[in-house]
Amino acid sequence: MTDQSAITAETFAKPRILSRIRAKVPFLIRLSGLWLIAMVAVAIFADVLRPYEITKMDLSARLAPPGTPGHWLGTDDLGRDVLSRLLQSVRVSLVIAFGATILSAVFGTTLGFLAGQFRGWVEQVVMALADFQAALPFLIMSLAVLAFFGTSMVLIVCLMGFYGWERYARIARGLAISASAQGYAGAVVQLGAKPWRVYLRHILPNVASTLIVSMTLTFPEIILMESGLSFLGLGVQPPETSLGNMVGFGREYMTRAPWIMLAPSVIIVLTTLSISLLGDWLRDWLDPTIR
Template sequence: MTATTHIPSRVGVFGSFWRDANAVQKAAALIGVTLVLMAVLAQAIAPYDPLQQSLISRLRPPQGFERHKPGFLLGTDELGRDVLSRSLFGLQLTLGLALAGACLGLLIGGTLGLLAGLRRGWAEDVTMAAVDLQIAVPFTLLALLILALFGTSLTVMVCVLGIAGWEQYARIVRAEVRKITELPFIEAARASGGGQRYVALTHVLPNIVSPLVVQFTLSFSNIVILESTLSFLGLGVQPPTATLGTMVGYGRDYMPTAPWLVIAPAALIVLITFSVQILGDWLRDRADVRLRVR
């Protein structure tokens, strides 16, 4: 009889993840998947053009309320635009900006923290000096300065969101790398002829995935809030393009008479941050190699 090695399929791995998750984690996963699908399919499922205006239909309440207009499920805004369609396109842009910003921050901070932890010396001194400078300056003021100087294009917004929180990645990666490189198995890898790149990719990076996952989820949520704050102040993506933050910002003046203008985008922001935080803790537990070997 020939022994065979069973290699778990991706479906089996996903099934294991799902079975091990509790009710809150499953709910967060379903919410996250739903939000991503809504954003990806916004062009297909949005009932109207998000920029289409109709002043005779302005400030109509959602379906089921008096004076509602048939076909506008979540009502219309101050220019008669469909709130549901604008929420879908705003969700798409907000998630895209947050993902791009979080990835850029991870790339910058993770690279600098890895270099500082491995090379030590002047590389570490320069990196930590930049980290201290970033922490000392309130980032909102820095963001306002950058946007005032370079405008509010999507490229500038991604860069602003990307440098938000890179110092946290750098500090975490540097501390983890310094701790890991002092362990015996790293010394053994170096003694066996492993170069710096081999040690970093094979032994260091797999052991810092867990804190990076947690920091990425925190950063993603913070970037969603930051983008919404800047858009709320009128310094984010400019109209008529919709993000969740701009919708909340422009709807605040109508809250006493038309609260639905704020409820829909604000609810999406809350759902994004909730699902990302819960999924981050879940993935942290699954990705931590130190937990898997116990």
Template sequence: MSAETSSGDGRASVPWLVVLACAYLGLLALVAALAGAIATPDDLTSDLRSRLLPPLGFGGTWAHPLGTDELGRDMLARVILSVRTSLFVALVGTIIGAVLGTTLGMVAAWSGGFVDDAVMMLVDVQASLPFIILALAAIALMGSGLGLFIVVVGLFGWERYARIARGMTLAAREDGYAAATAHLGGGPWRISVQHILPNILGTLVVTLTINFPETMLLETSLSFLGLGIQPPNTSLGTMLGDGRTYLLTAWWIAVVPGVIISLAALSTSLLGDWLRDRLDPNLRR
């Protein structure tokens, strides 16, 4: 048998698209992290004399490299602050959803019976309701603070993790390494955290990378509808909403945040696909 596969040979080279995606996401993260140092809300003072200036290369100047918006605010400063808000909301929201969903899914799988039925019913309810309506109702009833907004966004998509975590936990419990750990005396906690979770992490990460852009878009939609990030705070979604009116005369107001969001979504998906392949130990050389 050729079981003597050497573990040397180094890692497979990373595809350039993934490198590019990582670079882009890294840049966004850096911008978000340093946003406070680069741009301050003071940079967002309106200046009606210089409203709707085009970006560099389209007749703009270095004073406003990405142009200005309808109130004469510097687009670059707005984009930097928006990236921070949007990334923060999407990231925290996605993590809330992932942790909540995975936990509920695993608990359902271990408990069975009534708890399992209840969780799965919640999953079905969540999956069958248009989430944006739920979010609208929640925000309309309870106000529009940033905290609540993040929680609402976080509830988006948890049912996917719950389904996956439950199914994979049930499958892993039935045979193989989980059963072996139980035979050796290990309890549900050890089996779930040390064995099942690392093994389903790849699938969960892929789900996360699918969910992350959707969460960003949800933030965008809610902000667009005026229920998300409230002025004077700004997010990519608010910018997109503002820019809609000027699409024909000052396209950059909508296009700049739009491109940033799309590229972020694309990059996360590319990265997720690649990560899934990397995280599968059976493909590791």
């Protein structure tokens, strides 16, 4: 086969591969992906998209219903534009959830690899901490910590970062022990590679798919946790706003101005549902036993 014919065959093969991938992705998963892309775009370009500053008040237009010219999602009791505050809330909630998810995954995976590498008392300590974390009511602990130390964005992200780390630790430990018993890890060790290189360059890429699926399942839980804390008044504090903060503020006007609470509530439901659906699909798609 000549080089020209090989290039032609490859050119025709690419669209076929892409069409097969598209055919395997359910329509609902595509919608979920589009919604998440839209939310990420809103979080990135919130400063450009929002028509007003989140603290700008117009008392003459207070509690304006949705559809009011200049206020397409209405206003709150202080005349602040709900759409502007909603766009900023999406940014804040996603930043908290994304940062906390990454922190939880890194912390839990590191402890899991340490337990799988050293075994013995190190493994026992890590597993005991994981059992303690799983048995601890995280919401009550978060309320106590925030009430004692006060609230700040950094503290909230760090606190949320300790949510669910025991899952990553258990998964990483089990996968690390399994991978270490296989031939490729032992061969790399025999060649003189250091343990950190074995885990970062060889074991981690082989277990990354499982950890990524776990992250997609933890992400919506952190969004709901942050929303619950903000709803109770110990999350994001004014003048900053988040989705849970808007829901907590709008509950006082549920009968007179339900749009204040409904708009962020719909965003929370659709975002968490989209991430959960995508995580379930990724888990099935990456599982070789199902394929």
